[in-house]
Amino acid sequence: MRLLVLGDSLTFHGPEGPLPADHPRLWPNVAASSLGGHAELAAGFGWTARDAWWSLTGDPRVWSLLPRTDVLVLAVGHMDTLPSPLPTYLRHGLRYLRPDGLRRRARAGYLALQPVLSRLFGGYPVALPPRLTVRYLDDSVRAVRALEPGIQVVGMTPSVHRAPAYAGVHSGRAAAERALRSWADGAGVPLLDVPPLVGEHIRSRRGNPDGMHWCWDGHRLVGNAMAELIRSVAVGHPGRSEP
Numbered sequence: 001m002r003l004l005v006l007g008d009s010l011t012f013h014g015p016e017g018p019l020p021a022d023h024p025r026l027w028p029n030v031a032a033s034s035l036g037g038h039a040e041l042a043a044g045f046g047w048t049a050r051d052a053w054w055s056l057t058g059d060p061r062v063w064s065l066l067p068r069t070d071v072l073v074l075a076v077g078h079m080d081t082l083p084s085p086l087p088t089y090l091r092h093g094l095r096y097l098r099p100d101g102l103r104r105r106a107r108a109g110y111l112a113l114q115p116v117l118s119r120l121f122g123g124y125p126v127a128l129p130p131r132l133t134v135r136y137l138d139d140s141v142r143a144v145r146a147l148e149p150g151i152q153v154v155g156m157t158p159s160v161h162r163a164p165a166y167a168g169v170h171s172g173r174a175a176a177e178r179a180l181r182s183w184a185d186g187a188g189v190p191l192l193d194v195p196p197l198v199g200e201h202i203r204s205r206r207g208n209p210d211g212m213h214w215c216w217d218g219h220r221l222v223g224n225a226m227a228e229l230i231r232s233v234a235v236g237h238p239g240r241s242e243p
Helices: 027-034 049-058 060-068 088-096 100-120 130-147 173-187 195-203 216-234
Strands: 002-007 038-043 071-075 152-156
Touching (some): 027 038, 027 071, 027 216, 049 130, 130 152, 130 173, 195 216
Parallel strands (some): 002 038
8 A cells, every 4th residue: 555645744743743754653653554555655744735736746756656655645734724813925935034133033923923922813814715715625636536547645734732732722723624524525525533633632731832733643543543433434445556
């Protein structure tokens, strides 16, 4: 079983920080190992469903993996729900500021304002509105099914957080989950329900100190649950023959 995972930092960030994609305790590799297979990861910090679409359509390495993929895991949508008091293009543009001192001061100022503005604006706007999350996920699924109809696609519901960086505000999550579930039902994309798996250790502060990323228990639970979901939907799925 060969998995291609398009994800955000929840796919490669452990209890103490980011790790190489092939680290065996990260949940994509836990899932693949449980299935007796292998996982390939295309992911980045803060990736939303839009970034997954851009990766799918613009990354030649992803193109090369698709013909050898049995299951595409759309492990995005989590970061879409986060407060984004500064427009995404401006936030991402901070890295391009020069000289270096100006960039560092601008970034420090934004990081100091982010929790204040998140609370002040009640968690809105979010990084990507639900209608756009659904649009980019649907575009991704349609493209994959047109090009490689033998691939099974699965997704995830948005995770939860208690991140001081956002003052613990997560007002946009509920609407995003409703939109995602409605879309997934119509598109025939099974979803892994993430909050019941990771909520307890996030609420109890046993995850990463940032209040967002998961401890190893979380990765294990998500990886094993994802493997079970894939097993349940792969019954009767034709899969791929070896190239």
